[in-house]
Amino acid sequence: MFNFIKKNLQKIYHNITNKLSSLFSQSSINDETLKELELILLQADTGVKTTKNIITDLRSLHAQGSLQLGSDLKRALAEKLISILTKQQKSIDNPEIILLVGINGSGKTTNAAKIAYQASIVGKRVLFVAADTFRAAAPEQLSSWASKTGAAIEVGKTGQDPASVVFAGCQRFKDEQFDLLIIDTAGRLQSKTNLMHELEKIKRIINKQLSHKNIVTLLTIDAMLGQNSFEQAELFNKSTDLSGIILTKMDGTGKGGIVFSIADQLGIPICYISYGETLECYKPFDATTYVQELLAD
Secondary structure (H helix, E strand, O other): HHHHHHHHHHHHHHHHHHHHHHHHHOOOHHHHHHHHHHHHHOOOOHHHHHHHHHHHHHHHHHHHOOOOOOHHHOOOHHHHHHHHHHHOOOOOOOEEEEEEEOOOOOOOHHHHHHHHHHHHOOOOOOEEEEEEOOOHHHHHHHHHHHHHHHEEEEEOOOOOOOEEEEEEEHHHHHHOOOOOEEOOOOOOOHHHHHHHHHHHHHHHHHHHHOOOOOOOEEEEEHHHHHHHHHHHHHHHHHHHHOOOEEEHHHHHHOOOOHHHHHHHHHHOOEEEEEEOOOOOOOOOOOOOHHHHOOOOO
């Protein structure tokens, strides 16, 4: 299922898998092996706290005598990584309303198009709401994607209150009986207080207008920013109660450890990965398969 990752995310699998393979082939495990593994995890952007927790658990297993061979290390590491990725799971099956949030440049608009494309394949009617009314090119960009995916779009005027555009979009969604509503929001963190208040207002309108619908809020995180994404993720989660994360631009980084750091430190499940500009480059995230491929010889 995840062979497409190795094909499209060559940087991650070249940089991480090759280094890990040399450890897994060792005939015996010692403290130096675990120190080397710790360095690999840190270099892969797994984060200091998450890496420390992983290594502490592995050292405990080694002291107990259950971590002696390279194959033991591979098995134990896989179990730990899968556990991290699956401990915070939320169901977002068949969403009817998707609120996309994230900083500017993280891929919200492109992923709105990818989601719409996936929905169109199964015959769903999609409505976009261009709620970023401050960035001049944002509505035009979303309109272009609407044309390519066959989606309808609700657009306000430049500088209009984004919440009012969302209100109109929610009403149109009900009146015209669309199957999926995708709301693309602003992400200008230079005015983060205003932005968070704006998102809170938008969320209240959605919940009031469409309370009976399956509503999810997805945060787009640029994988290339690594640990620098965490402060933003915490801010967005406080304001919007995130349902999950779309990890974007995975093809541009040689680090795959960020997925573990996000799940472990933020307690938010990674639901999708996005790795290119074409509409097909968007897949549900499967923790077990991702780890198995990452640790494959």
